[in-house]
Amino acid sequence: MTDLATRARTLLDLHTAPEILVLANVWDVVSAGVVAATDxxxxxxxxxxSIAATFGYEDGENIPLDLHLDMVARIAAAVDLPVSMDMEAGYSDAGETARRAIAAGVVGGNLEDGMRPLDEAVAAVEAVLRAGRDAGIDFVLNARTDAYVRAAEGADRGELVAETIRRGRAFLEAGAPVVFVPRLVDREEIAAVVEGLGRGRLTLISVPGVSLPARELQELGVARVSTGPFTQRAALTALQDATAGMVAGGTLPPGTRPLN
Incomplete structure (x- = not known):
């Protein structure tokens, strides 16, 4: 477990470094290899x-956990970098899912709160962190709150920020090093959440055409920005565009590189 412990410490250090951690999310071995080889x-x-879509499942724990973990294990075995897994909401047992993820070679993960009662969400966070301790690693939990994801249309923005901070602080107090808030994209609201949680505690997802650039997020005190399903969508967009070009009588893009 020493190698996993080293990777876990490296991943934690990357989250606490002054420079923002940029993560392009992957979904299979070839995408992991391409991303890992990028300077x-x-x-x-x-x-x-993206992993669920690869196997024809809808998002939201519809892909069987065994199949999900098998792909994650293949990814972790194929690269020499720390790997964090999107564990969704924990598949009904966040601690056990984290234990299995660690056995698959994972040293960090996302965990959705689903806006469950806060005490239940905190208990799930604690269970994941306990699984890390039991395995002898500092598991880097990116504790996600769905306050923005599940917000009603027209919700009061101030109340939304306040609830995000309330839940995020509870996760930090439970031991999570960072808090993930998908759909948080407004500059002033990001700044308010950073102020409420502390610099280097907030992680975000980059939404094409909407989110601030990574360098600006770093200036605001964001610890990490990832891409979620959007990297797979970028790849599929390129695939569809290349196919359309061929069908229309053209050729594949001349800049196509042999990445596999």
Missing amino acids: GVRALATASH
């Missing part, structure tokens, strides 16, 4: 949405 990449994170 500047220091860690990998899987995307549950």
Whole structure:
């Protein structure tokens, strides 16, 4: 477990460094290999949405956990970098899912709160961290709150920020090193959440055409920005565009590189 412990410490250090950690999420061995070989990449994170889509499942724990973990294990075995897994909401037993993820070679993970009662969400966070301690590693939990994801249309923005901070602080107090808030994209609201949680505690997802650039997020005090399913969508967009070009009588893009 020494190698896993080293990878876990490396991943934690990347989250606490002054420079923002940029993670392009991966979904299979070939995408992991391409991303890992890219200059500047220091860690990998899987995307549950993308892995599920690879096997024909909808997102939201519809892919069987065994199948999900098998792909994650293949990814972790194929690279020399720390790997974080999107564990969704923990598949009904966050601690056991984390234990199995660690056995698959994972040293960090996302865990959704689903806006469950806060005491239940905190208990799930504690269970994941306990699984890490039992395995002898500092598991890097990216504790996710779905306050923005599940917000009603027209929700009061101030109340939304306040609830995000309330839940995020509870996860930090339970031992999570960072808090993930998907769909948080407004500059002023990001700044408010950073102020409420502390610099280097907030992680975000980059939404094409909407999110701030990584360098600006770093200036605001964000610890990490990832891409979620959008990297797979970028790849599929390129695939569809290349196919359309061929069908229309053209050729494949001349800049196509042999990455596999």
